Amino acid sequence: MAKTISSDSVGIVTPQLIHFDERLELRSGRIIEQYDLMVETYGELNADKSNAILICHALSGDHHAAGYHDADNQREKPGWWDCCIGPSKPFDTKKFFIVCLNNLGGCAGSTGPSSIDPKTGKPFGPDFPIITVRDWVKSQARLADKLGIDKWAAVIGGSLGGMQVMRWAISYPNRLRHAVIIAAAPKLSAQNIAFNEVARQSITSDPDFHEGRYYDFDTYPKRGLMLARMVGHINYLSDRAMRDKFGKDAIEGSFGRDLRSGKLNFSYDVDFQVESYLKYKGETFSSQFDANTYLLITKTLDYFDPSVDYDFDLSKAFVESQCKYLVISFSTDWRFPPERSREIVNNLLKAEKQVSYLEIEADQGHDAFLLPIPRYIEALRSYMDCVAEELAPGAANAS
Amino acid sequence: MRADLEIIQQWIEPGSRVLDLGCGDGAFLAHLKKEKQVLDCGLEIDTENINRCLRAGVNVVEQDLNKGLSNFESNSFDTVLLAQTLQTVERPDILVEEMLRISRNCIITFPNFAHWRHRLKLLSIGNMPQSSSLPFEWYDTPNIHHCTIRDFDNLCRDRKIKILHRTVVDFNHRSSFLMNLHPNLFGINAIYHFTR
Numbered sequence: 001m002a003k004t005i006s007s008d009s010v011g012i013v014t015p016q017l018i019h020f021d022e023r024l025e026l027r028s029g030r031i032i033e034q035y036d037l038m039v040e041t042y043g044e045l046n047a048d049k050s051n052a053i054l055i056c057h058a059l060s061g062d063h064h065a066a067g068y069h070d071a072d073n074q075r076e077k078p079g080w081w082d083c084c085i086g087p088s089k090p091f092d093t094k095k096f097f098i099v100c101l102n103n104l105g106g107c108a109g110s111t112g113p114s115s116i117d118p119k120t121g122k123p124f125g126p127d128f129p130i131i132t133v134r135d136w137v138k139s140q141a142r143l144a145d146k147l148g149i150d151k152w153a154a155v156i157g158g159s160l161g162g163m164q165v166m167r168w169a170i171s172y173p174n175r176l177r178h179a180v181i182i183a184a185a186p187k188l189s190a191q192n193i194a195f196n197e198v199a200r201q202s203i204t205s206d207p208d209f210h211e212g213r214y215y216d217f218d219t220y221p222k223r224g225l226m227l228a229r230m231v232g233h234i235n236y237l238s239d240r241a242m243r244d245k246f247g248k249d250a251i252e253g254s255f256g257r258d259l260r261s262g263k264l265n266f267s268y269d270v271d272f273q274v275e276s277y278l279k280y281k282g283e284t285f286s287s288q289f290d291a292n293t294y295l296l297i298t299k300t301l302d303y304f305d306p307s308v309d310y311d312f313d314l315s316k317a318f319v320e321s322q323c324k325y326l327v328i329s330f331s332t333d334w335r336f337p338p339e340r341s342r343e344i345v346n347n348l349l350k351a352e353k354q355v356s357y358l359e360i361e362a363d364q365g366h367d368a369f370l371l372p373i374p375r376y377i378e379a380l381r382s383y384m385d386c387v388a389e390e391l392a393p394g395a396a397n398a399s
Numbered sequence: 400m401r402a403d404l405e406i407i408q409q410w411i412e413p414g415s416r417v418l419d420l421g422c423g424d425g426a427f428l429a430h431l432k433k434e435k436q437v438l439d440c441g442l443e444i445d446t447e448n449i450n451r452c453l454r455a456g457v458n459v460v461e462q463d464l465n466k467g468l469s470n471f472e473s474n475s476f477d478t479v480l481l482a483q484t485l486q487t488v489e490r491p492d493i494l495v496e497e498m499l500r501i502s503r504n505c506i507i508t509f510p511n512f513a514h515w516r517h518r519l520k521l522l523s524i525g526n527m528p529q530s531s532s533l534p535f536e537w538y539d540t541p542n543i544h545h546c547t548i549r550d551f552d553n554l555c556r557d558r559k560i561k562i563l564h565r566t567v568v569d570f571n572h573r574s575s576f577l578m579n580l581h582p583n584l585f586g587i588n589a590i591y592h593f594t595r
Contacts, residue, residue, distance in 0.1 A: 324458070345460060346470040352416070354438065356453060357460045375446055382453035389456075 002071045008086045009078065010067035010093055015040045017109060020142060024104075030129040034118075037143055038063045038102040038109030042085060043093035045147070051391050052149045053091060054140060054176075055081065055100040056157030056164035059232070059297050060289060062108035065100040083372040090380035095388040096153065104139050105131040105296045113292030114215065125292055126212030133160075133304045137167045141175065154178035154387055158369035159336065160297070163304050166344070169321040170306050178387050179321075180380075182328045183369040185340035186314050186347065187305035192335065195235050196298040199228035203291050212292055225291045226282035233281055238332035238365030246273045314343070315350035325355040326383050328369075328376065335366040356383070402573055403590055404430070406566055407480065407506050410592050411435060415477035418501065420464055420494075421484035424448050425457030432457070440476070465489045468497045476502040483588075485509040486542040492554065499560065499595045507591045511567065513547035513583045532587050548583040555593060564592040 005011050017036050024032045040063040045052060055065050057080070066085035070076050079100075085091045091098055102110040105128065113128040144152065155168045155176045162184025169179045185192070203209060206224030214220050237245070246256035258273045270276045310316035325348055329341035338359045348355040360376045362368040368376070404427050411417060413435040419428050422441025425448070431437045441459045443449050452459035462470075465488055479502040485491050486509050498505045510532040517528035527537040535542065546554075548567065555562050567578045567586025578585040 326453075342470070349440070349460075349470065349475070350472055352438075352475065354458045355440075355460065356458050357462070358449060359461050375450075378450055379453055382450050385454065386456040 003068070003074050003076075005068065008088050009082065010042045010086050012071050013040055013042065013064075013067040013069065013079075015063055015069075015109065018143065018146060020139070020146075022142065024135065024139060024142075026129055026135045027132040028130055032104070032111070032129065035104060035111035035139070036109070036115075037104065037111075037139065038106075039143065040064055040066075040079075040100050042066055042098040042100075043096050045097040045149075046391070049148055049150065050153060051095065051388075052097045052099060052144075052147070052152050054144070054152050054155045054168075055085070055091070055098060056136075056140075056155065056161035057100065057103065058157070058159040058161045059294075059301070060229075060285070061161070062106060063100050063102040063110075064108070065098075080370060083370075083377070084380060090377055090384050091156070092384065092388065095391070096384075099143070099147065099149075101140065101143060103131075103136045105293060105300070107290035107293040112290065113212070113296060114290045123213075123215040125215060128292065128296065130299050130303070131296060132300055133163050133167045134171060134306075136300075137164055137171050140164070140168075141172055144175065150175065152176040152178075153391065154180055154384070156180040156182075157184075158182035159184060159366065160301055160304075163301075166306060167304075169323055169325070170317045173320040173322050176323045177390070178326065178383075179323045180326045180328075180383070181341075181344060183330055183333055183336055183341070183366055184327075184344065185336040186307065186343050188302055189340075193302050195231060195335075196302055198231050199298055200295055202227035202231070203295055206291075209291065212295075214291070220286075221291045222283075222286045225286035225289065225294060226279075228291075228294060229285040229289075230278045230282040233278055235335050236366040238334060238363060240332055240363040241365050241367070242274060244363060246277065314347040318348055318351040318353055321351075321353060325353060326379075327355060327357045328360060328379065329358075330360050330362045330364070330366070330368040330373075330376075332363055333366045333368065403482075403508055403568055403588060406568070406590055407482075407508070407592075408435070410504065410506060410564070411437065411478050413437070416440070416475070418442070418471070418476040418479045420468075420479065420481045420498070421487075422448075422452065422457070422459060423482075425452035425455045425459060427480075427482070428452075428457045429455045464494060468494075468501060471497075471501050473500050474502065478502055478504045478506065480506045482506075482508045483510070486512075486544050486546060488544065491544050491546070492558070495554065495560070496558070499593075503594050505591075505593050507551075507589075507593070509546065509551070509589055510542075511548050511583065511586045511589050512545040513549065514587050515584050518584075530587075548586060548589050551589065551591060555591075560593050560595055562591060562593045564590075566590040 019036050061080050064079040065081045066079040087094050102108040105112045113124050117124045155165045157165045162181040165179045165181045203221050203224035206221035208219045209221040243256035246258050247254040260273050306317045307314040327341050327345050329338040345357045362373050417437045419441040422443050428439040428441050442462045479498040488494050520528040567582040569587045
C-alpha cells in the first residue's frame with residue numbers, strides 16, 4: 001500500500017549518481033583521479049538558473065535531505081532536513097531549486113573509503129585521502145558547473161555544513177548571493193577535537209577495525225562505531241534536553257533519571273532510559289555508517305580553520321566575499337555554543353560584510369538546528385522569502 | 400515617514416554605512432536602504448522585531464546594548480543612530496562614548512523628561528509623569544535613565560562632545576516657536592546630531 005504523504009513534502013525522490021572524470025587535487029597534495037557524487041534535487045531550476053540553493057550536510061548527513069525514497073515503506077523516515085525543505089516550507093521548493101549531495105569521502109553513494117579503488121579492485125579503506133572542507137567545496141563547485149549553476153541564490157548548512165558555507169564564501173566569493181551558517185564555529189576548540197579523538201580511538205581500538213581494512217574480513221568495527229556515536233550524541237544534546245527526554249514520567253527535578261524497567265537491577269545491565277537510548281542510537285548508526293568515513297569526517301572537522309591562510313585573522317578571509325550572511329546559533333548548544341557563532345559574526349562585521357545574527361532560545365542543544373523550532377523556522381522563512389523576492393523579474397538589486 | 404526620521408535622514412550620506420542601535424522593526428533602515436542606498440546594520444533584542452527586520456531585508460544582529468559594543472571596530476561606520484533608546488540602557492554615558500568611538504557622525508533621539516506637562520504632574524499631583532511619549536507606569540517602564548535636554552547638553556559639555564545640531568519636536572515631531580524659545584520646557588522629543 002502506498003503511504004500517505006503530506007502536501008508540504010517533496011514526496012518521493014530519486015537520487016542520481018553523477019560521475020566526474022576530471023582529477024581533483026586535494027589540499028593535502030594528493031589527487032583523486034575520478035569520483036562520483038550522489039545528488040538529490042528538489043524543485044525546478046528556473047530559466048536563468050538563478051534560483052538554486054545548495055544544502056551542505058553535517059557529520060552524519062547525506063544527500064537525502066527531504067522527502068522519501070520508498071512509496072511503499074510506511075516506516076521510512078523522511079530526509080534529515082525535511083522540516084525545512086518542501087512546498088511552503090522555509091526552503092520553498094515552489095520557489096527554489098534545491099541541491100543536496102553526499103560529500104566526497106561519504107558512505108551514502110559518493111566516492112569514499114568504502115568505494116572500490118579501480119587500481120586495486122578493493123575498497124580504498126584507510127588509503128582514501130583525508131578530505132578537507134575546502135576540497136568538498138571544490139567538488140561542489142564542479143557539481144554546480146555540471147548543473148549549469150553559475151551562482152547559488154544561497155548556500156546553506158548547519159554545523160559542519162555551516163563550515164562548508166563559510167568556505168564557499170571565501171573560495172568562491174562571486175558564486176553565491178547568500179550564506180546561511182547555522183550552529184557552526186570558525187574552527188574547532190580543543191574540547192571539540194578531544195571529543196573527536198575519543199570517537200576515533202573507539203573505532204580504531206575495536207578488534208574488528210583491522211587497520212581500516214575490515215571490508216576484507218567481511219566485518220566492521222561495530223562496537224567502536226557505536227561508542228563513537230554515543231559520545232557524539234552526548235555532545236549534540238544539552239543537559240536540559242536529556243532531562244526532558246528521559247524524565248518524562250517523573251516529577252520536576254528527576255534530572256532525566258527515568259528507569260527502563262521501573263527498578264534498579266543491581267547489575268551492569270542497562271538501568272536508566274538514557275543508557276538504552278544511547279545504546280540503541282549507537283547500534284542503529286553503526287549498522288548504517290562506514291567507520292572509515294566517520295574517521296575521515298572527524299579529521300575534516302579538526303582541520304577546518306579558514307583563517308590559516310590569512311594570518312589567523314578570519315575577517316581577512318571574508319573580505320573578498322560578496323554575499324549577504326545569516327548566522328544562527330542555539331542557546332543550549334554546547335558543541336558550538338553561541339559565542340562561536342558570534343565570533344563568525346564579529347569577523348564578518350570587521351570585514352564590513354552584511355550580516356544578520358540570531359541566537360535562538362532552544363533546549364535541544366546542538367541538534368536544535370535539525371528541529372522545527374518555531375522562531376528558527378520563522379526566521380529562515382522570513383530570510384528566504386527575501387532571497388526569493390530578489391529572483392522575481394524586475395526586482396531591484398537582483399545581482 | 401515620522402518627522403523626526405525625516406530630520407535625521409538629512410544627516411546621513413547616500414551610500415554610507417549606518418549602524419542603528421535598537422533598530423526596532425527595521426522600517427527606518429529599510430527606508431534608508433531604498434532612498435539612500437546605505438549599507439545597513441541594526442541591533443535589536445526583541446525577537447519579533449528581529450523577524451520583521453529579516454522579512455524587510457534589513458541586516459539585523461541580535462545583541463544587547465547593555466553588553467557593550469566592543470565587537471564593533473573603531474570608526475567602522477559612517478553614522479551611528481540611537482533613536483528613543485538612550486533612556487532604556489544601563490549606562491547611557493558609556494553608550495554615547497562607544498557611539499563616538501564607532502563613528503564620527505552620531506545621532507540620538509530621546510523623550511525630554513523636563514517637558515512642562517511632566518513637570519506639572521510631578522509638581523502638582525506628585526506622581527511619576529506619564530504621557531503619550533512616556534506611557535509606562537513607574538514599575539514596568541523600560542526607561543531607567545530619564546534625562547532632559549539640559550542634562551544631555553551638560554553631558555556633551557563635560558565630555559567635550561561637539562553638538563552639530565539640536566532639534567526639539569512635539570509628539571507629532573513638529574517644531575514650534577515656543578519649543579525653539581524654551582526647548583527644555585516645551586520640547587517633547589529631543590534630536591541630537593553630534594561628533595567629537
